[in-house]
Amino acid sequence: MRTSPNVIITGTPGVGKTVHCEQLAQETGLRHLSINQVAKDRGCYDQFDQELQSWIVDEDKLLDAIEDEVVQGGCLIDWHACDLFPKSWIDLVIVLRCPSTSILYDRLSARGYNEAKLQENLDAEIFGMLLEEAREAYDEEIVVDLTSEKDDDVESNCARIVAWIEAWKNSQTKNID
Ligand code: ADP
Numbered sequence: 001m002r003t004s005p006n007v008i009i010t011g012t013p014g015v016g017k018t019v020h021c022e023q024l025a026q027e028t029g030l031r032h033l034s035i036n037q038v039a040k041d042r043g044c045y046d047q048f049d050q051e052l053q054s055w056i057v058d059e060d061k062l063l064d065a066i067e068d069e070v071v072q073g074g075c076l077i078d079w080h081a082c083d084l085f086p087k088s089w090i091d092l093v094i095v096l097r098c099p100s101t102s103i104l105y106d107r108l109s110a111r112g113y114n115e116a117k118l119q120e121n122l123d124a125e126i127f128g129m130l131l132e133e134a135r136e137a138y139d140e141e142i143v144v145d146l147t148s149e150k151d152d153d154v155e156s157n158c159a160r161i162v163a164w165i166e167a168w169k170n171s172q173t174k175n176i177d
Contacts, residue, residue, distance in 0.1 A: 001172070002074070005073060005168045006075045006077065007094060008077045009021050010095055011148070012130055013080050014107040014121065020158060027158060027162050028165050030165070031074055032078060033075045038065060044057055051116050053114055080130070082130070082133060082137060090142070097145050104125055
């Protein structure tokens with residue numbers, strides 16, 4: 001049984017997954033598992049999508065690569081997709097949202113995304129695709145959406161998530177006692 005929870009931090013590229021995970025890792029000691037980085041480091045990429053200028057991940061390879069680490073608990077899983085992770089691995093799913101398209105546009109164009117990639121990501125955010133994916137894949141009560149537009153949002157979101165992680169750990173300790 002896990003003594004520390006596994007939390008997915010998901011959302012459209014640019015919503016703030018990395019900034020949230022870095023702060024949460026510092027505050028909680030949970031490990032930041034950046035799936036982009038893991039896929040790169042452990043050779044889980046399959047093919048390159050020319051139009052979107054991005055690599056496509058081999059999901060089976062990726063799950064094999066992270067399974068041993070994740071089943072131990074204490075991971076902040078940072079990725080723009082979530083429904084591939086088995087339900088039994090996951091304790092909380094945070095979907096970050098950036099309702100202001102102009103803020104998200106600025107963040108993504110600062111990365112030099114091409115027009116197709118920019119538009120695909122803005123559409124995904126406008127239609128709430130990641131939230132829908134999370135709600136379809138996991139139990140309703142573990143899926144939480146939080147706004148990430150301003151610096152203050154990062155602070156308040158992280159405070160909420162830290163409190164939730166503490167509560168989860170306390171409830172696990174009581175279950176063991
Ligand atoms: P993701 O990991 O989801 O692709 P990042 O965490 O890399 O997104 O954030 C993209 C950019 O937007 C970074 O420059 C980051 O500092 C900024 N950013 C993200 N969330 C916020 C926020 N809530 N307030 C201010 N800036 C933010």
